[in-house]
Amino acid sequence: MSTISVLGIVLFILMTLIGGKTGVTAFLSLIFNFGLLFLAVVLISWGFPAMGVSLVIGTIILAFTIFFGEDNEMAAKTAYIAALIVMVALILVIFPVEHWIMAQGFSLEDSEDLEGMSLTIGVSFVGVAVTEAILSTLGAIAEASIAIAAGLSEIIDQHPHVSASRLYIDGISIGKQIIGTTFNTLFFGFFGGFLALFIWFSGLHYSFGSVINNKIFVAEVLMVLFSLIGVILTVPITTWVMTLEHRHATKQED
């Protein structure tokens, strides 16, 4: 058996043992997300516009990640609406920035991997860069919106008549803790993965000026920054959606 399948089985067993039913559904969401990612590449390679593909696939990935990971229905619904709003807001940032900064496709450092390949494939690589950036932020957005929505719905459960302004303050204070630790997840996630590239830069004595203008480096840092912006936006937006839902729910009760 291949290493990937054995590691996958180990992960599945561990998630089932420790997470029970939640663990099984979380593992399923991982498999679905992989399928969706691969589908996204295939669709783009068949000529579908990158922007449309990322919107549709992004919406589905958020749904799988949020509804498979959270049992509380009200929290999950709030988290999903908030995550969708954040995704659209982020696209409005990512799209113009990617067209301004032109850090798409490949760089001279990729030459060896590109040997014998035809690069004139008729697919806009700026569009692909937009897709990459959007999809890489979705995990962080989903995680943050779930955490905040779950925390707030617990507060509402305990104090059903909590005021909207109080709820907002609570949401921001939960958000502060989340942003602090999510910073680390993102920082290590991206930069740990690019150790080889940094060794390359240092080993070949790239100047500071050439590193901060390098296509690959810029593309990588942009992804971290977009994810960060996404997580920061998630805090007030999730809280806002939660207050709306709460107001709606209390009105119906009266």
Next chain:
Amino acid sequence: MNNLKQQLKRHWGLWLTLLVVLVGLVGVGLTRLDAPWYQQTVASVTKVQANQHNQTTDEFNNTDVSYSQWVTVRILNHHHQGQTYRLKNTYTKSGAMDQAYRVGDQVFVRIPKDKASAVTIQGLKRDTALAFVAWLALALLLLIMRFSGLMALLSVTLNAVLFYAAIQIDLMTNGGHLYTLFGSLAVIFAVLTLWLVLGVSRQMLVTLGATITGTGIAVIISLIVFAATKERGVTYEAMQYVTQVPRPLFLVETVLGSLGAVMDESTDIVASLFQLRQERPDISANQVFKSGLQIGRSIMGPLINVLFLIFMADTFAMTLLYLRNGNNWGYTFSMNMSLGMVQSLISGIGIVLAIPVASWLASRLMPRKVGAA
């Protein structure tokens, strides 16, 4: 007068934040003028004239359009400053390695010593756009989190400095001590980050213990699986930007990549359990352990997805190129996505294992009365 002072005192945080944000924006603008600081020759595009375009078809029947344009640039620094050149730029519609230039772009150019050779554009100057996005992220961080956001920023900065230092040491030793070097670096990262977030306390020690144990066991399990399956399907040769032996580099990347997520999770679980004990001092160790599992259960799925999407999104452009170059899905997957997949799975194992470890450590090592200490 007193009233004004009070007003100022109450709002100084907001004013200071706005000031920092505004100064930052000016700083972003100033990167348009930083050409004298560059060793490379920087030029500004003053005029662009479209030339001709024609349709191309490659051997896999992909159609593309190749364009050429005349670009007029004015040199901004060093001894050619002020001179203008007119040069030809060719680019494709897909823009995999080339791009169109627009009026107002700043570019790096190469001016050869002998007059006969042509002046060429080396690439776009991206620092202004990058600074703008960084400014946007920081401004939002400061506006929402005020100055507690600075602590998170400080920890990232310190970690980046350490990371840089470790790379320098690695290069000096030619990658000979990669495991020792980056293994200790991972521990130092964890200690430093958690110390900045939690201070030196029992809570920090428990979190640290959970992070290191969780990651450690995940690595051991993975190495056993590697040995048992003889690393079938792990295509180290497909690793990008490799200048040293790929296998150790890959393992180190995986450990560093998952470290932040495991810390994130352990911090959440341990903090909630310490709070639980504070609220209900008579709760038994077993109940604490069970609550820990309960909390971890809801975090692990989303967290594994965070890393998975980060690791996989990177491979998009190359995967697409493979597919359009007539490769089948299986080969394309194994050459581009399999390493990211292995990385995600190992990280996932670490994230799941940290849950029982953190819960168990917290349930045994928590002082009886947290509030009294």
